[in-house]
Amino acid sequence: KRKIIIDTDPGQDDAVAMLLAFASPEEVDVVGITAVAGNVPLELTAKNARIICELAGKPDTKVFAGCDRPLRRDLVTAEYVHGKTGLNGPVLPDPTMPLQDQHAVDFIIDTLCAHDPGTVTLCPLGPLTNIATAFELAPEIIERVQEIVLMGGAYFEVGNVTPAAEFNIYVDPQAADIVFRSGVPLVVMPLDVTHNALVTKARNDAFRALPGEVGHAVAEMTDFFERFDKEKYGSDGAPLHDPTVIAYLIQPDLFRGRHINVQIETQSELTMGMTVADWWGVTDHPPNALFVGDVDSDAFFALLTERIARL
Ligand code: BDR
Ligand code: CA
Numbered sequence: 001k002r003k004i005i006i007d008t009d010p011g012q013d014d015a016v017a018m019l020l021a022f023a024s025p026e027e028v029d030v031v032g033i034t035a036v037a038g039n040v041p042l043e044l045t046a047k048n049a050r051i052i053c054e055l056a057g058k059p060d061t062k063v064f065a066g067c068d069r070p071l072r073r074d075l076v077t078a079e080y081v082h083g084k085t086g087l088n089g090p091v092l093p094d095p096t097m098p099l100q101d102q103h104a105v106d107f108i109i110d111t112l113c114a115h116d117p118g119t120v121t122l123c124p125l126g127p128l129t130n131i132a133t134a135f136e137l138a139p140e141i142i143e144r145v146q147e148i149v150l151m152g153g154a155y156f157e158v159g160n161v162t163p164a165a166e167f168n169i170y171v172d173p174q175a176a177d178i179v180f181r182s183g184v185p186l187v188v189m190p191l192d193v194t195h196n197a198l199v200t201k202a203r204n205d206a207f208r209a210l211p212g213e214v215g216h217a218v219a220e221m222t223d224f225f226e227r228f229d230k231e232k233y234g235s236d237g238a239p240l241h242d243p244t245v246i247a248y249l250i251q252p253d254l255f256r257g258r259h260i261n262v263q264i265e266t267q268s269e270l271t272m273g274m275t276v277a278d279w280w281g282v283t284d285h286p287p288n289a290l291f292v293g294d295v296d297s298d299a300f301f302a303l304l305t306e307r308i309a310r311l
Contacts (some may be wrong), residue, residue: 002029002121002249003115003119005031005107005108006021006032006034006123007034007108007124009040010045010087011086011087012082012125012224013240014125014242015048015221015247017243018030018033018052019056022058024246027250028246031060031062031120032100033064033191034063034064035048036127036130038077039077039081040078042065045086047084049063049066050099054095057259061100063100064107066133067129069130070129070175073171073172089223090220090221096267106136109134112134119146120145121146121149122150123148123246125168125242126171127168127169128179129175132172132305142182142183143183147187148179148187149184151239151242151244151245152169153275155279155291159274165271166273172273173272173296177263180289183288185290186289188262189241190292193292193293195240196295197244197295197297198240199222199239200237201237201281204237212309212311220249247300253305254299254300254303255295256292258293259287259289260279260287260291261278264287279291279293
């Protein structure tokens with residue numbers, strides 16, 4: 001079983017990813033949740049993370065607030081997708097569990113130092129600011145990370161926030177660059193995967209039909225998400241990005257990808273935050289990531305629905 005830190009900017013899809021992790025204690029042990037500014041400002045992501053812990057019946061989870069802005073750029077948020085609170089859709093109570101006093105970056109550093117090398121996996125679901133800051137402040141932790149499994153980037157599916165870039169990487173390209181150059185083994189879930197993980201009407205109905213409030217909340221969250229993507233892309237349903245990261249930890253054989261070299265564009269305004277992925281191996285740059293290209297979406301939603309039902 002893997003020890004994981006979920007670094008997140010909830011976000012309805014982040015929320016579903018957290019729920020999937022909480023529902024899967026045999027495969028993953030959530031040692032802490034670190035919030036970062038992204039979909040909405042930090043104050044809201046730190047609050048939303050606690051709302052979801054309580055929804056999952058895990059009020060003892062340690063939740064930390066991290067960086068409130070990208071390393072070098074102004075924060076770009078995505079209320080147009082996620083709503084004003086970041087978690088629009090379900091009606092959920094404000095959290096009563098505490099936010100930890102420690103800064104998320106210090107928690108990441110301390111946790112990696114306290115555990116044996118190669119036993120803690122980082123799961124970033126938002127901009128990579130907290131992770132990159134931890135690597136800059138304490139480079140000795142880099143070789144202690146077991147793996148980073150993250151949602152971000154795009155190749156054939158190009159961008160969702162600019163024509164060239166995916167949101168998480170675009171918001172903090174300098175941070176992404178630090179992480180992609182770090183040498184830590186990376187598994188990347190780009191839009192190429194998540195645009196195949198669509199919440200169709202039937203999949204949403206399956207969440208709604210689950211007994212208990214968690215299934216209902218997931219249906220309400222994915223319904224809200226849906227409005228934006230359906231109009232925008234005319235697809236069958238909204239892509240459920242972030243839960244692919246947790247699903248990979250539970251059932252990696254749902255995914256197919258290639259070990260390739262991926263670099264982050266940090267210079268050009270036009271293509272800022274682009275994940276330049278050498279999918280066809282046209283350079284001799286060594287692979288730094290398992291860049292995932294496809295998911296068995298029916299099996300992914302079957303897993304997700306079965307796990308959410310456990311909460
Ligand atoms: C990513 O951006 C956010 O809006 C989602 O939560 C996801 O992490 C998709 O581009
Ligand atoms: Ca996210």
